[in-house]
Amino acid sequence: MAAGNDRELEEIRIEYLGRSGRLTQIFKNIGNLEEGEKKSIGLLINESKNTLQKLIATQKNKFKETAREWFDPTIPGEAPRTGSLHIITQAIEEIAEVFKQIGFIRMRYPEVDWDWFAFEGLNFDKNHPARDDWETFWLNAPESKKYGTMLLTPHTSNGQIREMQREMQREMQREMQREMQRSKKNLPIRMINIAKCYRRQSDISHTPMFHQFEGLVVDKDINITHLKGVLDYFAKAYFGKGRVTRLRPHNFPFTEPSFEVDITCDICAGRGCRLCKEGWLELAGAGMVHPNVLKNGGIDPKKYTGFAFGTGVERVLMMKSGLKIPDLRLLYSSDLHFLGQF
């Protein structure tokens, strides 16, 4: 009685231990025995059954051992082609998400716009350096009587007036619809505009095309403390909960007062190091919306106030990731050796 493989072993098991197997049969006949023999025979059968079961199990494992197929589970996986979002896209999505959490709607405005939306309407002096040929790209296109020269937007701030006008237009439509009801609705603006911008500069820390994001809040009773609140929220949500911001006086034509926003340096934790200014890094420009800008957006500056802030997507990305990109122009070089790293 010898089994050569799993199947033969199973046959043996059925022959002896199966429902009509030999041992089972013997056990069934135990009733026919004398009382005295019953017990000793019963014990004998059980013992044989246990021995057989053990033997079969051991033999089964032996078969498994020898029948095992050779397989190398450590062989490297075959990689599918993986794609990647550009790091600027990744940063933009992350920034948009932060502001979405505090009720900002995301908008987009023209990249090619009129001087009026980028400068004149934003209270820039006619002779402001940003308006000359060395800083802003101008287009060879006929001037608009109403809005002046065509340009490539040097900042996302053209979205300020465009957003105010969009909201005011809606406000007017609302008025018409509810003529009877005398709409008392306030006009809250809480907008974030993330877009491509262009400036006439190209060196290791400047690219002629770059990205900015700009927030605008307009409502009754908006004051500096609210600007601080939003900036602190962004700093913590985007950079980490330990980070804080501070405002310093600055100067922009379209805000009054104007601020520069700093954030604590993460390298030295605010103690001051080679990379920062005494523990602080410049994060953004900000300010309370200049009354002339509100007026140009069709909003009464006596009733409403607002704040705005803006900064470079590239800047916050570099600051957050600690990426030491030696030349920012790499971002727009389409070099897969570079882009493949992210």
Place this chain on the structure above:
Amino acid sequence: MNIQILDSWLREFLKTKASAKLIAKTVSLSGPTFDRTNAVKVNNKKDWIYDVEVTTNRVDAMSVYGIAREAVAVLSQSDIKARLAPLNLKKDKSPAKSLPFTIVNNQKLARRAMGIVIENIEKRNTPDWMRVRLETSGIRSLNAIVDITNYVMLEIGHPTHAFDYDKIKNKKFIIRESQKGEKITSFDGKNYELPGGDIIFDDGEGEIIDLPGIIGAKNSVVDENTRKVLFFVDNSSPRIIRKTSMTLNIRTLAAALNEKNVDPELAEIALLRGINLFQTVCKGRIASKIYDNYPNPYKTKTISVSKKFINSRLGIDIPNTQIKKILVSLGFTADLQKDEFKIQIPSFRASDINIPEDIVEEVARIYGYHNLPSELMATSLPQPVFNTTFDFEAKLKNLLVGHGGREVYTLSMVPAKWVDTKKALELKNPLGKNSRYLKTSLMPSLIEAAQKNRGGKEPFHIFEMANVYIPKTGQLPKEKLTVAGVFFNYPYREAKGIIEAILKKLNIKYFFGAEDMAGFIPSKRVKIISEGELLGELGVTESDFIYWELEVEKLRKLTKALARYQPIPKYPAQIEDLTLILPPKTQVGELMGLIEKQKYVSKVDLRDIHKDAYTFRIWYRHPSKTFTNKEVEKLRNKIVGELSKKFGAVLKD
């Protein structure tokens, strides 16, 4: 603008016991920013160099004295004792016999021009203390006369200039606009051709002897033989100064200050301080009266602001006494009349303080932005905007990435050869000829990007989502958001399959139509069409890439977030593979379209191609029963018959 000054110089005017570090830290929060404070040894004495950033609207603080004035206001508010030492400049009596000089001004060009003749210039060596201060501020020491002019500029904040009085033929300046093409040689020997409309000093005979406010001329410069100096301070039109300085690329500190609207009242202080230094350093003697051409002296400006206005912008309540104290510390006068402050603006702030909000800024910054609380506004939320494109764009990009796409960003500005110059927007002032036009297609940029990466054999798929700019007469261009990509070393079917997979995922019905187009190899391009609209294209380019392009806005309109629900079929389909021999140049897409149109055919796939044998898998399905083999045979025969008639296809045995 950044200026570097020594702590010991600052402390001549800023009287405080506060340490350099404390001054820097405190003032930075409310005034000019002290970017860095570094310890140095000057003549064996410990000192500090401050690197201070002053914003462009605050030219009044771009000097040692100006920073001291700001520092006193800020430190006092922070309970640090500080006091501003006065300049103590006296006007000496004019000599009985004045050496002559005439200024012929054009008040559109110069708001103020003043000068004085100093004779008996003996000492020409710059004393050590002056040389060190200039050099730490980044100014090269030349000789005492020139150094004094620079020293005054750094200390007081108004640029000044010294002429050799004897070199000025007619003892006269005519201030006039230059003609285009007039020439000048600067004091350091460089030749410039003027663009025209620049402010110049004419000696009365048509010769230019200075480019005031920007750089001195060689023909009037002081030298080792100079005995008499005409010390001159001119306050010229900031706009013209900026234009000339930028056009000629002469970026002197003087020009940088003058273009920012320096206070004409300061000209006199600078002049007096200079006279004082010529007397003490060069042993010079006053040889003329002060010539001063100042057509429109400053008239004090007054602004009214209510306490309520200030506090509503700040978000906290600051007491009247504190508001007043802050304003006075900055050189304003503030009269409180019935909750309203009548504030008089000093001349040195006249150009940047114009409206009540400017006063809010002054109060707020000196009070300290860091002392204000930080709170999210509890106002109502904006009206939501639905159907924005951002989520769709992200979804589309993520689909491409999921199929191995690598996103790139290329510049919006492209060379002329990449556009039809009659149908593209041209930049007036491009950075170079390779970025002269706004792109009208993503194709050239992406092909170039692919060329750069084609070094290896490794296949890749790059894509970009960006605007192209289509000019419109009299309006802003249409910014057409486009998504496009380039496959390198991909089999055609795989590349096309990816684009199809994406369209399917967006639930967009589409079909392809072969159509030739420039840039693609003949008969290797299809247009992609959906619901009668041209969505884009795909094809093999002449440079042997596979290029595809889709218009994002159209995709967004056609996409359905969810596929329509289709009842799950009750009866299984009969599936069979059919191998057909196709004649050369058969368009398989069209052939499959025909199969798909047949009744009871629910789906058809191309499974395999072997030479001219094409294997198709066909699903036959009836809504209310399972087809028998016999019924399938009938359907099959009909299909094969039609294919044979239309395409000459033959069933392989």
